[in-house]
Amino acid sequence: MPINVSTVRTAYLYPELLPDAQSISGAWGLELPVLDLRRFLPKILQLSDINVEQDGTVELRVFNNIEKYFINTGALRNRLVEPFNVVGTDLLRFALYGSIPLVNYRVNYNMWVFEPTTAHKLKLGLPLTAEDEEILAKTDIRENVDKGLLPLPIDYMIDREYQLIDGKRTFTFNDFSTLFETVLQSFPVNIGEIAVLERISAAPNAILDNVRIRIDRDDDSNYFEFNTYPLQLNVPINCFIPALRELKIKIIADNIVATQLQWTIARYKLTDILKIRFGLITKQNANPDLWNMVKGGIL
DSSP states (O other), X not given: OOOOHHHHHHOOSSSEEEEEEEEEXXXXXXXEEEEEEEOOTTSEEEEEEEEEOOOTTEEEEEEESSOEEEXXXXXXXXXSOEEEEEEESSEEEEXXXXXXXXXXXXXXXXXXXXXXXXXXXXXXXXXXXXXXXHHHHHXXXXXXXXXXXXXXXXXXXXXXXXXXXXXXXXXXXXXXXXXXXXXXEEEEOOXXXXXXXXXXXXXXXXXXXXXXXXXXXXXXXXXXXXXXXXXXXXXXXXXXXXXXXXEEEEEEOSSOOEEEEEEEEEXXXXXXXXXXXXXXXXXXXXXXXXXXXXXXXXX
């Protein structure tokens, strides 16, 4: 189930790293869309990692508001993660172009979704709100954006601000798939914590077996769904999907076949910073200086 506008709208525990895996088929000489998102403000999207099959007849095309990137996959590593950092504020598109027909061409990728801070708006030239102007008057954010110190990279922000409780735990499934949706794990979230799904992988079953992984987050049923065919057990798709109450990993298939899955879940402290970022407390109930730092992008 490809990432679409509905998926982006469902994301709210910012930042979220959304994973996707597809097999693409189509005629030669056409752009075959993998991801096509438009008019998603006020959120910002950042295409982060792409994993494709090495094939000199296939061109990877990435578009955002400003640039177009055309990359021949024959020069990329075969079925390994290639780092990208393409930001879209009104358009983010990712397509394949083949000089011969594509048949079940496998591609995995992930994409950050987050709400722009005041620092992001300054950097990207986005309109400022009255609250942004108030934050700028009380902080040195404008100066630090001009210096290049803000906004903070997402990876740095997570390493600095997400306090790991007891390590990251990897879980596995090595059994036969089922014709009926089956819950492999229901991971409850402790009070004062969040749980985060951080990566997932699977050995590829045949495409016609239609073995699908489904992920629930809190009340978001089937937030993500992947056929295992484009996945790899030894090259996981990285993701960052926080939950406040429960993460659930499920499986369903059209045929009963041997299936191997892995997924990793981490537990983090639900801090005051995260409560503000997730919208769990109002401005009136938050420390005003902390509110300005979180919303402004200092934290």
